[in-house]
Amino acid sequence: MPCLRGLTLTALIAALAAAPDTAHAQSVDDNAVASANDAFGQSVGNERVGIYSAEEVRGFSPVDAGNTRIEGLYFAPVAALMQRLVQGSRVRVGLTAQGYPFPAPTGIVDYDLNAAETARQLSFSLERGQFGSITGNADVRLGVADDLIAYAGGTIRRQNRHEGGNFRSHIVSAGLQYRLAEGGSLTGFFGLTRTYDDEAAPSIFPGGDYLPPEIERTAMIGQSWAQRDHTQTVAGAVLKLPRGQWLFEAGVFAAERDADANFTDLFNAMRLDGTTANRVMVIDPDNIDRVLSGEIRAARVFGTAALAHRLTFSLRGKRGERVFGGAQRVSLGESSLLFADERPQPVFAFGPDDRDSVALSTAGIGYAITRSGLFSVDLSLSLSDYRKTIDLAAASAPADSHDTPFTGSITGNVTPVAGLTLYGGFVRGFEEVPVAPANASNRGEAPPAIRTEQADVGLRYEISPSLNLVAGLFSITKPYFNVDGTSVYRELGSSSNRGIELSLSGSLAPGLTVVLGTVLIDASISGELVDNGTIGSRPVGSVRRRSTLNLDWRLDGGASPLSFDVAVESYSERVGNSANSLLVPAREVLDLGMRYRFQLAATRALLRLQVANIFNDYSWGVTSNGSFQYTHSRRLLAELRFDF
Numbered sequence: 001m002p003c004l005r006g007l008t009l010t011a012l013i014a015a016l017a018a019a020p021d022t023a024h025a026q027s028v029d030d031n032a033v034a035s036a037n038d039a040f041g042q043s044v045g046n047e048r049v050g051i052y053s054a055e056e057v058r059g060f061s062p063v064d065a066g067n068t069r070i071e072g073l074y075f076a077p078v079a080a081l082m083q084r085l086v087q088g089s090r091v092r093v094g095l096t097a098q099g100y101p102f103p104a105p106t107g108i109v110d111y112d113l114n115a116a117e118t119a120r121q122l123s124f125s126l127e128r129g130q131f132g133s134i135t136g137n138a139d140v141r142l143g144v145a146d147d148l149i150a151y152a153g154g155t156i157r158r159q160n161r162h163e164g165g166n167f168r169s170h171i172v173s174a175g176l177q178y179r180l181a182e183g184g185s186l187t188g189f190f191g192l193t194r195t196y197d198d199e200a201a202p203s204i205f206p207g208g209d210y211l212p213p214e215i216e217r218t219a220m221i222g223q224s225w226a227q228r229d230h231t232q233t234v235a236g237a238v239l240k241l242p243r244g245q246w247l248f249e250a251g252v253f254a255a256e257r258d259a260d261a262n263f264t265d266l267f268n269a270m271r272l273d274g275t276t277a278n279r280v281m282v283i284d285p286d287n288i289d290r291v292l293s294g295e296i297r298a299a300r301v302f303g304t305a306a307l308a309h310r311l312t313f314s315l316r317g318k319r320g321e322r323v324f325g326g327a328q329r330v331s332l333g334e335s336s337l338l339f340a341d342e343r344p345q346p347v348f349a350f351g352p353d354d355r356d357s358v359a360l361s362t363a364g365i366g367y368a369i370t371r372s373g374l375f376s377v378d379l380s381l382s383l384s385d386y387r388k389t390i391d392l393a394a395a396s397a398p399a400d401s402h403d404t405p406f407t408g409s410i411t412g413n414v415t416p417v418a419g420l421t422l423y424g425g426f427v428r429g430f431e432e433v434p435v436a437p438a439n440a441s442n443r444g445e446a447p448p449a450i451r452t453e454q455a456d457v458g459l460r461y462e463i464s465p466s467l468n469l470v471a472g473l474f475s476i477t478k479p480y481f482n483v484d485g486t487s488v489y490r491e492l493g494s495s496s497n498r499g500i501e502l503s504l505s506g507s508l509a510p511g512l513t514v515v516l517g518t519v520l521i522d523a524s525i526s527g528e529l530v531d532n533g534t535i536g537s538r539p540v541g542s543v544r545r546r547s548t549l550n551l552d553w554r555l556d557g558g559a560s561p562l563s564f565d566v567a568v569e570s571y572s573e574r575v576g577n578s579a580n581s582l583l584v585p586a587r588e589v590l591d592l593g594m595r596y597r598f599q600l601a602a603t604r605a606l607l608r609l610q611v612a613n614i615f616n617d618y619s620w621g622v623t624s625n626g627s628f629q630y631t632h633s634r635r636l637l638a639e640l641r642f643d644f
Contacts, residue, residue, distance in 0.1 A: 028597060028604045028605065028606040028641050028642075028643045029643075030044045030047070031044065031047070031552065031595075032044040032047035032048060032049045032088075032550075033047075033049055033513055033515055033550045033551070033552040033565060034513050034552055036049050036050065036505055036515045036550075037096070037505065038050070038095075038096060038468070038470055038503045038505050038515075038517075039051055039470075039502075039503035039504065039505055039515050039516055039517025039548065040052050040091050040093055040094065040096060040470075040501070040503055040517065041053055041057070041090065041091030041093075041109075042088065042089070042090045042091070043088045043089045043090075044087070044088040049515045049548070049550045049567075050091065050515065050517055050548060051501070051503075051517040051518065051519045051546055051547070051548050052091045052093065052107065052519075053091070054068075054080060054081075054089060054091075054109045055080075057091055057093055057106055057107035057109075058093065058106070058107060058474060058476055058497055058499065058501075058519070058521065059476070059497040059499075059521050059523050059539075059542060060106045060107075060476065060478075060497070061106070061434070062091075062104070062106045062107045062108060062109045063077060063080060063109065064432065064433075064434040065104070065106040065431035065432055065452075066431055066432040067104040067106050067107060067108045067109065067429075067431065068081070068108070068109050068110075068111070069108055069109070069110040069111065070110075070111050070113060070236065070238065070251060070253060071110075071111070071112065071113055071187075071238045071240075071251065072100075072101075072110060072249070073238060073249060073250070073251030073294065073295045073297065073316075074251070074293060074294065074295035074316040074318075075111075075236075075251070075253045075255075075293055075294075076253075076255070076291045076293035076318040076320065077234075077255055077291070078232070078255045078256060078257040078289040078290065078291055078320075079232055079255075079257050079289075081111055081234065082171065082173070082191050082193050082232065082234065084114065084153055084155060084171050084173045084191060085111075085113065085114055085173050085189060085191040085234060086111045086112055086113060086114055087112045087113070087114050088111075088112055089109055089110060089111045089112065090109075090110050090112075091107055091108070091109055092107060092108040092109075092110055093107035093108070094423070094456055094458055094470070094472045094474065094501065095413065095421070095423045095458060095460055095470060095472070097411070097425075098376065098378060098411050098412070098413055098423060098425065099368065099370075099376065099378060101297070101299075101312050101314065101364075101366050101380065102314060102364050102366060102380050102382060102409070103380075103409050103411065103425075103427050104427065104429045104431070105427050105428070105429040105431070105452040105453060105454035105476055105478070106429070106431060106452065106454075106476070113175065113187060113189055113238065114151060114153075114173070114175065114189075121139060121140070121141040121643065122139070122140050122141075122142075123137070123138070123139045123140075123641065123642050123643065124137065124138050124139075124642070125137045125138075125639075125640060125641070125642075131160040131161075131162070131218055131635070132160055133157070133158060133159045133160045133166075134157070134158045135155060135156070135157040135158075135159075136155065136156045136157075137153070137154070137155050138153060138154050139151075139152070139153040140152055140153070144176075147178060147179040147180075148176065148177070148178050148179070149176070149177045149179075150174075150175075150176050151173075151174060151175040151176070151177075151189075152172075152173070152174045152175075153171075153172070153173045153174070154170075154171065154172045154173070155169070155170070155171040155172075156169075156170055157169045157170075157171075160218070161201070161218075162217055162218060162630075162631075162632045162633060162635075163201040163217075163218075163629055163630065164199070164201055164217075164218055164219050164220040164221055164222060165198075165199030165200075165201060165220050165222055166197070166199065167195055167196065167197055167198035167199065167228075168195070168196055168197050168198075169193060169194060169195040169196070170193075170194045171191070171192065171193045171194075172191070172192050173189070173190065173191040173192075174189070174190050174191075175187065175188060175189035175190070176188050176189075180241065182242050182243070183242055184239075184240055184241040184242055185238075185239075185240050186237065186238070186239050186240075187237065187238045187239075188235075188236070188237045188238075189234075189235065189236060189237075190233070190234070190235040191233065191234045191235070192231065192232070192233045193231065193232045193233075194230075194231045195228070195229070195230055195231075195232075196227070196228075196229040196230075197227050197229075198227060198228040198229065198230075199220065199222050199223075199224065199226060199227055199228075200222050200223075200226040200227075200228060200263040200264060200265045201221070201222050201265065201629065202221060202222060202265040202266075202267040202279075202337065203264060203265060203266055203267065203438065203439070203623075203627040203628075203629070204267045204270055204337065204627065204628040204629065205266065205267060205268050205269065205270060205439065205626055205627060205628070206269075206270050206576070206577070206582065206628065207268075207269035207270055207271060207276075208271075208272065208582075209577075209581045209582045210272050210582070211576075211582075211584065211620060211628070212270060212274060212337065212620065212628055212630075213272075213273065213274040213337065213338065214618060214630075215274075215337055215338065215630060217618075217630065217633045218633075219340070220340055221337055221338075221339070221340055221341070222265050223263075223265065223281065223332075223342065223343060223345075224342060225345040226263035226265060226281060226283075227261065227263070228259070228261055228262050228263055229259070229260045229261040230257060230258060230259040230260065230261075230262070231257070231258045231260075232255075232256070232257045232258075233254075233255070233256050234253065234254070234255045234256075235253070235254050236251060236252055236253035236254065236294075237251070237252055238250070238251045239251070245300050245301050245302055246298060246299070246300050247298070247299045247300075247301075248297070248298050249295075249296075249297045249298075249299075250294070250295070250296045250297070251294050251295055252292070252293075252294035253292070253293050253294055254290070254291075254292050255290065255291050255293075256288070256289070256290040256291075257287075257288070257289045257290075258287075258288050259284070259285075259286070259287040259288075260285065260286060261283075261285055262283070262284040262285065262287060263281060263282065263283055263284075264281070264282040264284070264438035265279070265281055266279070266280040266281070266282060266438065266439055267279055267335070267337060268280060268439075270337070274336055274337040274338050275334065275335065275336045275337070276334070276335055276336075277333070277334055278331065278333070279331070279332040279333065279334075279335035279341075280329055280330065280331055280332065281329070281330045281332060281346075282327050282328070282329050282330075282438050282443065283327060283328045283329075283330065283346075283348055283350070284324075284325075284326070284327035284328075284438075284443070284444070285326070285348075285350060286323065286326070286353070287322075287323060287324050287444070288321075288322065288323040289320070289321075289322045289323075289324075290320065290321055290322075291318055291319070291320035292318065292319050292320070293316075293317065293318035293319075293320075294316065294317070294318075295314060295315065295316035295317075296314070296315045296316075297312065297313065297314045297315075297316075298312070298313045299311065299312040299313075303369075305372065306371065306372060307369070307370070307371050308369070308370045308371075308372070309367070309368070309369050309370075310366075310367070310368040310369075310370075311365075311366070311367055312364075312365065312366035312367070312368075312380075313364070313365055314362075314363070314364040314365070314366070314382075315361070315362070315363055315364075316361075316362050316364070317359075317360055317361035317362060318358070318359070318360050319357075319358070319359050319360075320357065320358045320359075321355070321356070321357045321358075322355065322356050322357075322444075322446070323353050323354075323355055324353070324354055324355075324356075324435075324443075324444035324445075325351070325352070325353050325354030325392070325393065325443075325444055326350045326351045326352055326353045326354070326393075327350070327351070327443060327444075328348055328349055328350050328351070330346045351393065352393035353393065354390070354391065354392045354393055354444070354445075355390075355391045356388065356389060356390045356391065356445075356446060357388070357389050358386075358387070358388045358389075358446075359385075359386070359387045359388075360384060360385070360386050360387075360449075361384065361385050362382050362383070362384040362385075363382065363383055363384075364380060364381065364382035364383075365380070365381055365382075366378065366379065366380035366381075367379050367380075373415055374414065374415055375412065375413065375414040375415065376412060376413050377410075377411075377412040378409070378410070378411045378412065378425075379408070379409070379410050380408055380409045381406075381407075381408040382406070382407045382408060383404065383405075383406055383407075384403075384404065384405050384406075384407065384430055385404055386401075386402065386403045386404070386405065386430070386448075386449055387400070387401070387402050388400070388401045388402075388446075388448050388449070389401075390445065390446075392445075401448040403430075403448070403449070405430040405451060407428045407429055407430050407451075408427075408428055409425060409426065409427040409428070410425060410426055411423070411424070411425030411426075411427070412424065412425065418462075419461060419462035420459065420460075420461050420462070421459065421460040421461075422457075422458075422459050423456075423457070423458055423459070423460070423472075424455075424456065424457040424458070425455070425456060425457075426453075426454070426455045427453070427454045427455075428451070428452070428453050429451070429452045429453070429454070430449055430450070430451055430452070431449060431450055431452050431478070432446070432449050433446065433447040433448075433449065433450055433479075433481050434446075434481070434624075436483075436489030437483065437489065437623075437624075437625040437627075439483060439487065439625055439626075439627070440483045440487055440488065440489035440625075441486070441487040441488055441489075442488055442489055443489075445489065447481060447489075447490070447491070450478055450479045451478070451479075452476065452477065452478040453476070453477050453478070454474065454475065454476045454477075455474070455475050456472055456473060456474040456475070457472065457473050458470065458471055458472025458473060458501075459471055459472070463506075464506070464507075466506045466507040467504070467505075467506035467507060467508065467514075468503075468504070468505055468506055469502075469503070469504050470501075470502070470503040470504075471500070471501070471502050471503075472500070472501050473498075473499070473500055474497075474498065474499055474501065475496065475497070475498045475499075476496070476497045476498075477494060477495070477496045477497075478494070478495055479491050479493075479494055479495070480492050480493045480494055480495035480525050480527070480539065482535075482539075482540065482578065482624065482625065483578075483625055483626075484529070484534075485534060492525070492527060492529050492535065493525050493526050493527020493528065493529060493530060494525070494526050494527060495523065495524070495525050495526075495539060496523075496524050496525075496526070497521055497522070497523045497524075498521070498522045499519055499520050499521040499522060500519070500520045501517070501518070501519040501520075502516075502517060502518045502519075503515075503516070503517050504516040504517075509557075510557035510558050511553060511554040511555065511556065511557045511558035511559075511560075511563075512551070512552070512553050512554075513551070513552045513553075514549075514550070514551055515548070515549075515550040516548070516549050516550075517547065517548050517549075518545065518546070518547040518548075519545070519546050519547075520544065520545050521542070521543070521544060521545070521546075522544070523538055523539050523542040523544075524537050524538060525537055525538065525539055535578045535579065535580075536575070536578060536579050536580025536581070537580065538575045538580050539575065539624065540575055540576070540577060540578055540622065540623075540624055540625065540626050541574060541575060541622045541623055541624045541626075542574065542575050543571050543572050543573070543574045543575075544572045544573070545570075545571070545572040546569075546570070546571055546572075547568075547569070547570040548567070548568065548569050548570075549566070549567070549568040550565065550566070550567050550568075551565060551566045552564075552565045553565070561596055561597040561598060562594070562595070562596050562597075563594065563595045564592075564593070564594050564595075565592075565593045565594070565595070565610075566590070566591070566592060566593075567590070567591040567592075567593070568588065568589070568590055568591075569588070569589045570586070570587070570588045570589075571586060571587050571588075572586050573585060573586050574622050575622070576620075576622050576626070576628070577626055578626065584619070584620050584622055585619070587617055587619040587631075588617070589612075589613050589615075589617055589631075590613070590614050590615060591610055591611065591612045591613065591614065592610065592611050592614055593608065593609055593610030593611070593637075594608075594609050594610075595607070595608050595609075600642075603642050603643065604642070604643040605640065605641065605642050605643070606639075606640070606641040607638075607639075607640055608638065608639040608640075608641070609636075609637070609638045609639075610636075610637045610638070611634065611635075611636055611637075612632065612634065612635050612636075612637055613631075613632055613633060613634045613635065614634060615634070616633055616634040617631065618630065618631070618633075619631045
């Protein structure tokens with residue numbers, strides 16, 4: 001097991017930095033804990049706090065559902081948005097989604113563009129991350145003219161992964177912001193990520209009600225020739241134009257992901273001793289996923305300061321196309337997880353490609369009325385036109401689906417007494433479904449979009465002017481998709497996630513900030529396969545509880561250059577298979593860190609150190625399709641930031 005080595009400031013400066021595996025130049029003042037408004041999910045650069053993230057909100061993925069925004073405007077991603085393009089993101093759910101135009105049942109992740117930042121910046125860094133990973137970053141933001149800011153950045157990385165193997169990547173990003181009259185702006189941006197030599201780690205599927213054996217961390221047990229190669233690009237423009245009582249906004253975004261080489265190492269029906277009779281490599285080349293999306297929105301505010309009205313008109317849509325399929329499945333036969341079981345590279349023989357296309361257009365109208373300090377009510381209605389065509393090479397004709405869903409929301413809050421706000425709402429949405437996973441016989445297929453519903457109620461209590469408590473109840477229903485007993489990914493029933501979420505955030509004392517969150521979820525499935533005992537009543541990968549605690553203590557009442565931080569993450573047992581007969585044990589992870597701010601001539605600097613997973617917890621993560629991979633080991637993360 002890895003151990004912690006002695007550190008000296010001289011060694012750190014000699015290495016320049018040993019940092020988390022990120023691709024974002026941050027400001028010396030960036031601190032996700034200190035800037036968090038609640039515990040529901042917020043990121044600043046490479047730091048993240050809260051119980052939710054872009055990957056999971058209330059048990060579902062807002063990215064998979066298509067509920068992502070850039071600067072508040074509709075954006076349809078093809079993959080997680082590259083971090084270098086954004087300053088940070090915020091999960092909008094419950095009370096934080098109120099007043100937000102056109103909320104969504106699975107929550108919304110809203111990204112703030114790095115190119116939209118107006119502060120001048122020049123930064124360089126060299127990072128030495130986990131297990132000898134090396135990353136170099138460079139960022140520059142400067143004023144080309146009084147009303148024009150230009151930004152450019154780049155990253156070169158060689159990443160050694162905790163599950164064995166490594167990869168290389170290059171990232172470039174650039175942007176311009178032109179400041180218009182009356183506070184308006186026009187922002188354009190572009191980002192590209194190329195990842196290659198990315199060795200696929202095995203996806204482990206136990207053959208019974210037992211966990212995989214403990215595998216040596218960082219040991220390479222995949223196939224050296226199974227190297228993935230993909231390129232992702234995102235480009236777009238955002239216009240914000242205030243005109244009197246009107247605010248006009250528009251955004252257009254183009255996203256594309258080209259997977260020239262893709263490998264999935266399926267370790268099927270693993271035995272108790274870590275062996276299998278059926279190790280399968282899925283080789284899937286030349287996949288393309290591209291989407292053009294955007295939104296045009298006009299909002300008018302009228303009334304008085306005491307009673308304000310807002311009327312919002314929106315047109316949003318997307319057009320996407322995918323090339324997938326043609327994969328080759330190669331059986332490697334008997335194999336083991338406990339050593340590098342290298343096999344000769346097979347001769348590749350791919351089948352014909354499959355294709356699908358999707359077009360979505362949505363017209364929406366929203367109305368809000370607010371009486372300052374007393375109440376607020378938001379209503380929205382949307383009508384969509386959705387078309388999807390799936391053209392499978394094995395089918396005699398393309399399959400078409402067409403839907404015209406009518407969706408809407410009503411949310412509101414009331415403040416009966418000073419410091420106490422009660423809120424509630426109902427949202428009906430229309431969302432995408434994740435594509436079929438690698439262990440499905442119809443790998444890569446994307447089902448048509450689905451209807452979803454959410455209801456929630458709760459309260460916010462101001463314990464002090466700088467400390468807030470939020471507590472809420474929620475219920476989300478949607479169709480449930482997963483792999484059935486014949487390995488086909490399809491709708492298996494309906495799912496219902498009901499839960500309680502708690503957030504405590506703010507200042508406990510001068511210099512001492514807390515972000516504490518807990519979510520308790522009763523995730524259940526219903527339908528014919530549950531009734532006949534084919535699958536259990538809980539979704540694979542679900543947990544009943546997740547809790548996070550972040551403390552940031554800056555000495556001398558917040559005036560000291562030195563601060564310390566604590567992060568605790570705790571999970572209850574996780575469902576490990578579709579029969580619900582295997583549970584992954586509960587786990588707790590503790591991270592300890594510190595920050596030291598200092599001056600080098602005219603340059604402000606920050607030294608950031610953190611020991612993650614300080615007790616070296618060895619646990620297992622489980623995806624929604626039942627694949628197991630072990631968690632990160634204890635590791636030292638460090639970072640040196642400069643603001644020139």
